[in-house]
Amino acid sequence: MTETAWMRLTAPELREAALADALVILPVASIEQHGPHLATGTDTFLGGAVAEATAQKLAAAGERVVVLPVMWHGLAEHHMAFGGTITLDQPTFLAVLKGIARSVARHGFKRLMLLNAHGGNTDAIAVAVTEIGVETGLKVAGGTYWYIAPEVIGPILEDQEGLNHACEAETSMMLHVTTGTMREAELPNAHGPKTSRPAIQPKGLAMQRSFRAITPSGVIGDARRASAEKGEKLLAAISTRLADILGDRALWS
Template sequence: MPETETDSDLYAMTWEEAAEAVATSDLAVLPTGSIEQHSTHLPTSTDTLRADYLSAELVEAAPDHGLELLRLPTLPFGYSEHHMRFPGTITLSRETYVDAVVEIGESMAAHGVDRLLFLNTHGGNKEPLAMAADRLGRETALTVHFVHWTDFAREDLEEAFGEGWGHAGDHETSFVELYRPDLVRESKKEPQKARELPETRSYEYFDEVTELGGLGDPTNSDTDVMERVVGDTTAKILEAVAEDIEAGW
């Protein structure tokens, strides 16, 4: 299990080392998380922790799939407007978030990066990241790959935890206990009571859905299951990226 620091981290490189890494890497990876409430037992950094550690897993496993990755610093702030009624949440506007990601991509393109992978761990970022990917693909020479980690893990997570394992629930609690158990408030873990979502509309704020801020049952957390899911999902993502590159996408 890797630390969050890897030998392929841009933030630790000099400009000469960065130039060499750009020349030898197949993709640059931008991990994208959020700072937002995760109920009363997990830290606001949960999604950013996931982006940090899961991108480190990708970097470590990439050579086994014929790939070399250059990892950019994790973007900690996301689009989290729906959590703003819970203290501690920080959100960027949708427009600011899209612009920030586009400008990060433009910077990397200016230095010669050909392919950029978004590794996302926050559902609220999906739509603005898709918009940023479209802009970068049309306005620069970058080829953008977009991976929402949970989409690749969904089948394994449903098999392990059933339904309702989402925000701050079984899955995310298992993850933080696996990588940063010191940040889990064990005495605060309890089943999260949530309303059944409507069929014909969404909600404006998450406190309309759940009083504590989470979904699922954190007391069902299982670090052994999570470690297996992380390994399987890391392989799935790298296989998919390698296949897309091989196919000329």
């Protein structure tokens, strides 16, 4: 395996990577409730795993890439009622992203991908892409991994069309990339509504709503069909698709 982790590389190695126009990937995640069965670090574990798997596929194709440590603190006010959740406000969240991006730019890197692994960060990531690009001159891309590659996720699942929250998809991936983070005895209770939006709420209408009001279990979807085998397939499919997109130089032109 090619070493891509920023924190495992030396300063001279990172200076050389910047000169070689390496892509920098910043996984952005959250610490928050994930139902009765999954660890609160689910998004952080999965964000890191998706970023690293994507980086390895890019490296295998001859691309230079560096992965920053996961930014584990996100925007998770909607999960606070369950406990176990850490949230920032939006100005602080954006300030942290900008501080990291400024450091990346000052070291000579030219390209930055904000790879999001938490739904509550999605809108703020879109804002950050523009503001960071304008303020630093970096070429910046950003997005939530399951929204970037939905077409490879649905076919692997049995009970869902895509990735939800603490669901068949996330639970499967956690079973693949971690050990000891799922409470087997709680799996029968790990299910909830299929969506966090009432049927009357169109996609273009935003509303503030606590997950406690939406799902008593804290789960959106159904984790009872989860398996490590599905998780392995999901990680492989998602990282392959992300590597195809991020490795296309037309994206960065």
